Amino acid sequence: xxxxxxxxxxxxxxxxxxxLALFLLLPIGMIVIVSFWGATEFSIYPxxxxxxxxxxxxxxxxxxxxxxxxxxxxxxxxxxxxxxFTVAYFLAFHVRSLTxxxxxxxxxxxxxWTSNIIRMISWIPFLGRNGLANSTLISWGVIDEPVEWLLFxxxxxxxxxxxxxxxxxxxxxxxxxxxxxxxxxxxxxxNGATGFQTLTNIIIPLTKPGIMIGSIFVxxxxxxxxxxxxFMSGSQSANVGRLISNDIALLQYPSAAATAVVLLATVLxxxxxxxxxxxxxxxx
Amino acid sequence: MDGKRPRSFYVLAxxxxxxxxxxxxPTITIAILSFQGPQGGLTFPMRGVSLHWFYxxxxxxxxxxxxxxxxxxxxxxxxxxxTTVVVSVMGGLAFRxxxxxxxxxxxxxxxxxxxxxxxxxxxxxxxxxxxGFKVHWATSGFGSQLTWTLPFGLLIMFAVFNRFDKSxxxxxxxxxxxxxxxxxxxxxxxIAPSLxxxxxxGFTLSYDEFARTLLTAGSYNTLPLEIYGMTTNVTTPVxxxxxxxxxxxxxxxxxxxxxxxxxxxxxxxxxxxDAGKGMV
Numbered sequence: 364x365x366x367x368x369x370x371x372x373x374x375x376x377x378x379x380x381x382x383l384a385l386f387l388l389l390p391i392g393m394i395v396i397v398s399f400w401g402a403t404e405f406s407i408y409p410x411x412x413x414x415x416x417x418x419x420x421x422x423x424x425x426x427x428x429x430x431x432x433x434x435x436x437x438x439x440x441x442x443x444x445x446x447x448f449t450v451a452y453f454l455a456f457h458v459r460s461l462t463x464x465x466x467x468x469x470x471x472x473x474x475x476w477t478s479n480i481i482r483m484i485s486w487i488p489f490l491g492r493n494g495l496a497n498s499t500l501i502s503w504g505v506i507d508e509p510v511e512w513l514l515f516x517x518x519x520x521x522x523x524x525x526x527x528x529x530x531x532x533x534x535x536x537x538x539x540x541x542x543x544x545x546x547x548x549x550x551x552x553x554n555g556a557t558g559f560q561t562l563t564n565i566i567i568p569l570t571k572p573g574i575m576i577g578s579i580f581v582x583x584x585x586x587x588x589x590x591x592x593x594f595m596s597g598s599q600s601a602n603v604g605r606l607i608s609n610d611i612a613l614l615q616y617p618s619a620a621a622t623a624v625v626l627l628a629t630v631l632x633x634x635x636x637x638x639x640x641x642x643x644x645x646x647x
Numbered sequence: 648m649d650g651k652r653p654r655s656f657y658v659l660a661x662x663x664x665x666x667x668x669x670x671x672x673p674t675i676t677i678a679i680l681s682f683q684g685p686q687g688g689l690t691f692p693m694r695g696v697s698l699h700w701f702y703x704x705x706x707x708x709x710x711x712x713x714x715x716x717x718x719x720x721x722x723x724x725x726x727x728x729x730t731t732v733v734v735s736v737m738g739g740l741a742f743r744x745x746x747x748x749x750x751x752x753x754x755x756x757x758x759x760x761x762x763x764x765x766x767x768x769x770x771x772x773x774x775x776x777x778x779g780f781k782v783h784w785a786t787s788g789f790g791s792q793l794t795w796t797l798p799f800g801l802l803i804m805f806a807v808f809n810r811f812d813k814s815x816x817x818x819x820x821x822x823x824x825x826x827x828x829x830x831x832x833x834x835x836x837x838i839a840p841s842l843x844x845x846x847x848x849g850f851t852l853s854y855d856e857f858a859r860t861l862l863t864a865g866s867y868n869t870l871p872l873e874i875y876g877m878t879t880n881v882t883t884p885v886x887x888x889x890x891x892x893x894x895x896x897x898x899x900x901x902x903x904x905x906x907x908x909x910x911x912x913x914x915x916x917x918x919x920x921d922a923g924k925g926m927v
Contacts, residue, residue: 372746390770587763
């Protein structure tokens with residue numbers, strides 16, 4: 364007896380659906396519910412009130428924190444895209460043997476499989492007041508005394524984001540570049556296109572899906588982050604993730620939940636916009 | 648385009664080298680600094696060279712429960728790895744044919760990938776608290792981590808099955824193989840190398856995951872949580888020593904996986920087997 368394909372599909376997808384239902388959808392539902400609850404200093408109680416949202420939208424802090432979050436996302440996106448595209452372009456079009464391409468690609472991706480927190484910490488001896496960057500600049504005579512803004516500033520936050528997340532740009536962009544038919548590029552050269560023209564007229568348009576997928580990763584990772592901003596800004600800057608984690612630390616779960624709902628909505632809207640430019644399933 | 652390399656090659660090669668220095672430089676720096684002498688601080692200069700900070704790691708009371716958290720992270724990583732491989736393969740197979748609701752399920756997978764990690768942590772934590780369950784790394788922590796590893800596993804499986812040559816399966820069916828036999832003897836051997844990739848993602852993403860376990864691990868920390876705790880109250884190079892050791896461990900794990908893929912490929916080409924080749 365042959366199973367109906369819908370039944371067969373769902374049977375195979377049951378474990379997946381169960382995990383996602385229990386640990387993704389249910390928790391999202393719970394956050395939405397709790398965002399209407401009330402809180403005392405020690406506990407939370409069921410209610411249906413809009414206090415948390417009223418407070419959230421009534422506070423000027425919220426807006427500046429959201430703007431800050433977008434700022435981090437846009438600046439990080441710009442740098443990861445520029446660096447990621449260049450690296451992928453070099454690997455895909457300038458490295459000639461497949462073995463070398465794979466080897467160098469692996470070298471680029473290995474840090475992805477190591478700890479983010481460790482990679483974050485490892486910037487401290489570099490950027491600190493007496494760190495490598497300052498002492499090098501002093502010995503070169505570029506500056507007279509240590510610059511303070513290298514560590515615990517927006518600079519170090521963005522530097523760390525770029526350090527952590529450029530890989531998420533390199534991988535999808537490299538993946539789409541490898542699928543570009545090389546004869547298209549030769550055709551462009553044969554017709555007299557310069558290297559730059561080939562880049563803007565052929566390679567960039569054909570790489571767009573990879574760029575979009577990379578952008579989705581980077582933007583969502585930066586917007587949802589709280590630990591990098593806390594750690595690398597020395598608790599001096601805030602983004603939405605930190606707002607949530609601060610509320611959690613104070614056991615103000617309903618207020619954290621309300622902020623989380625707004626953050627999730629924002630992220631999903633951004634993703635929906637980006638997804639209009641790319642069909643992910645086709646690009647894999 | 649043969650022969651001499653264009654000038655742009657050298658410029659880009661220089662950029663690429665700088666990128667690698669940017670990528671690995673800090674890690675190498677803390678590796679060096681972890682050999683600080685006993686009087687040394689968190690930055691250069693080195694005040695002597697010693698294994699002092701590594702010894703410190705082995706003294707329980709000095710820095711908390713490092714080894715307990717390491718073994719928990721290891722077990723959790725293996726649990727997540729096995730689950731991710733099994734669930735991703737089943738999910739990948741399911742998605743080869745459209746079924747009612749498959750589009751919706753796909754978007755749920757994407758949501759799982761893009762949702763800020765702290766939301767998963769918060770939501771799962773809230774549910775466990777309200778139901779009166781205790782959060783524990785092997786239950787709530789385990790489930791929360793799966794919402795991060797499964798999308799990666801599934802994306803790999805989708806990519807694999809998009810390139811899968813269906814004629815191998817048809818051949819098996821024509822020869823009278825049952826659906827299970829087809830999967831067991833034809834499909835699985837062909838996708839085996841990619842499964843090692845999925846396992847690598849499952850293990851390492853779990854082993855390093857921090858935000859999703861923050862509120863779901865309960866009273867026993869995993870290693871990343873332990874390290875996170877150390878960042879706030881440890882001001883000696885002992886944290887670099889720990890960082891160096893766990894990075895070396897990660898490299899070791901990655902090496903084992905890559906070596907497995909490589910030796911699988913070699914054994915196959917030696918035996919003239921065409922398993923693993925059925926990709927278009």
